[in-house]
Amino acid sequence: MTYFSKEEERPKRIGLVSGHLVINCGREEGNSRIYNDYFSDNPTYGANLFHRRFQIQRSLFLHIVDTVREHDNYFVQKVDGVGQLGLSTLQKVTTAFRMLAYGASTDSTKEYVRIDESTIIECLKRFCxxxxxxxxxxxxxxxxxxxxxxxxxxxxxxxxxxxxxxxxCMHWKWKNCPPAWVGQY
Structure with missing residues (x-):
């Protein structure tokens, strides 16, 4: 069994929840990745791929981003108590769109956007x-x-x-309809 001496570095708790260890998942990198992939002047993925991945045109996406940010202050990027920039509006809205467009899990969204699972769920709820x-x-x-x-x-x-x-379609005969579904639609 290993014990830490006072001189050794112990894992430090960061944040408000006791026993909750905060992992730096690279949110700045996630924001840069989203911006460079889809929104820069010369994006990695052009308009056709944007449409295929998000199921809407980039201009409509950006209109929705602005509208949601104006409606709910949660989507505005803020500076936290130690002076670090928080999650960007694009990260929060992209998270919701990826989950809605793909039916993606929080884990797969987390790896690309670089947001923690609880924040992903909060983004989706507030976005909807x-x-x-x-x-x-x-x-x-x-x-x-x-x-x-x-x-x-x-x-x-x-x-x-x-x-x-x-x-x-109620008048149609559904000969191949599973018996459990009969009369439900």
């Missing part, structure tokens, strides 16, 4: 709350008559007449 609060009146509502007319027009332009009515 902010999106719902900011966009619910415009996008998270039942369609009105103007919306229906616009959707039907788009469907007709693309050769799908009466597209909204096709979403009602």
């Amino acid at each position: 709350r902010a999106i719902v609060k900011v966009y619910e009146d415009e996008y998270l509502r039942s369609p009105n008559t103007d919306d229906v007319a616009r959707l039907l027009q788009k469907g007709e332009e693309r050769g799908f007449l009466g597209i909204l009515g096709s979403l009602d």
